[in-house]
Amino acid sequence: xxxxxxxLLLFPAALAGVLPTSIGELDMxxxxxxxxxxxxxxxxxGQNNGYTCPGGNTSCCSVYGxxxxxxxxxxxxxxxxxxxxxASSACYTPKSGVSISVDGTCGAIGAGKAGYRCPxxxxxxxxxxxxxxxxxxxxxxxxxxxxxxxxxxxxxxxDAPAGSSRQLF
Numbered sequence: 001x002x003x004x005x006x007x008l009l010l011f012p013a014a015l016a017g018v019l020p021t022s023i024g025e026l027d028m029x030x031x032x033x034x035x036x037x038x039x040x041x042x043x044x045x046g047q048n049n050g051y052t053c054p055g056g057n058t059s060c061c062s063v064y065g066x067x068x069x070x071x072x073x074x075x076x077x078x079x080x081x082x083x084x085x086x087a088s089s090a091c092y093t094p095k096s097g098v099s100i101s102v103d104g105t106c107g108a109i110g111a112g113k114a115g116y117r118c119p120x121x122x123x124x125x126x127x128x129x130x131x132x133x134x135x136x137x138x139x140x141x142x143x144x145x146x147x148x149x150x151x152x153x154x155x156x157x158x159d160a161p162a163g164s165s166r167q168l169f
Contacts, residue, residue, distance in 0.1 A: 107146035118150035126150035
């Protein structure tokens with residue numbers, strides 16, 4: 001029994017060269033090792049492996065620990081992990097009016113601080129409040145639709161004769 005207790009006391013010393021001593025050491029363990037399965041980084045899908053993305057069409061490491069390209073993977077505002085991307089320049093800042101929204105915000109006013117553009121299908125209009133959508137409140141120029149960040153339209157005059165409907169044109 002005494003030898004078992006002594007072994008337990010010596011066990012941490014035996015592992016001293018095997019286990020990481022800090023989170024920073026764990027973080028550095030596989031930096032530079034190319035991902036065999038398109039996972040990257042140390043969080044979520046990266047599972048503390050610290051893999052780097054292979055490059056080409058999988059050059060950016062997303063906030064979720066997957067390799068890929070495009071705004072969802074490569075925007076710094078979307079959490080691109082430059083340390084685990086193929087090159088430190090793989091991650092980039094949004095380009096106002098060009099980068100597609102990754103969080104539903106758009107434009108330069110209201111909630112739209114990053115200058116995102118709305119997608120080309122679905123929620124295509126950027127409201128005056130800075131959100132992508134496809135309702136009259138989002139798309140109507142008279143209600144502040146931001147034309148440089150999505151599709152906008154003008155509505156027919158609101159004083160149309162009774163029985164007629166409002167139409168976008």
